[in-house]
Amino acid sequence: MAVDGAELWTLNQRLLSVVMDACSAELAGLGLETKEFFVLAEVAASPYPAELAAALMIPKASVTVYVRNLVAKGFMRREIDDEDLRRHRLILTAEGEAARDRALSALAAEFDRRLARITPRDRTELQRILVEMLKSAG
Numbered sequence: 001m002a003v004d005g006a007e008l009w010t011l012n013q014r015l016l017s018v019v020m021d022a023c024s025a026e027l028a029g030l031g032l033e034t035k036e037f038f039v040l041a042e043v044a045a046s047p048y049p050a051e052l053a054a055a056l057m058i059p060k061a062s063v064t065v066y067v068r069n070l071v072a073k074g075f076m077r078r079e080i081d082d083e084d085l086r087r088h089r090l091i092l093t094a095e096g097e098a099a100r101d102r103a104l105s106a107l108a109a110e111f112d113r114r115l116a117r118i119t120p121r122d123r124t125e126l127q128r129i130l131v132e133m134l135k136s137a138g
Helices: 005-029 034-042 049-056 060-072 094-115 120-137
Strands: 076-081 084-092
Touching (some): 005 034, 005 094, 034 049, 034 060, 034 094, 049 060, 049 084, 060 076, 084 094
Antiparallel strands (some): 076 084
């Protein structure tokens, strides 16, 4: 029986949405909207707004809005890049790191609840498959 790629993609997207929805109250309690969380979680790896937009696959204008909100909330700050004075580097504040870590913990706990439904062997296989799929995406 052939596996439909679109169906697998839909199931994966649905799972991610269910997990995010289950954590939305906790994110709100931290003062974060869902997309702000994604920006907060990615900024250490992609510290420049254009990089952030590319990594998250969202418009640069949206990144600007999320960054502005996160700066206003005290979760990150902009600094002039010493190597290129035309660029701003985004840096998490201590509050931003704490919010990111708490949000990641909430997401991990919620995802772990779902993972508990499958065997440890299947979890290992799922991890292997996801890593392999990400390798071939590059």
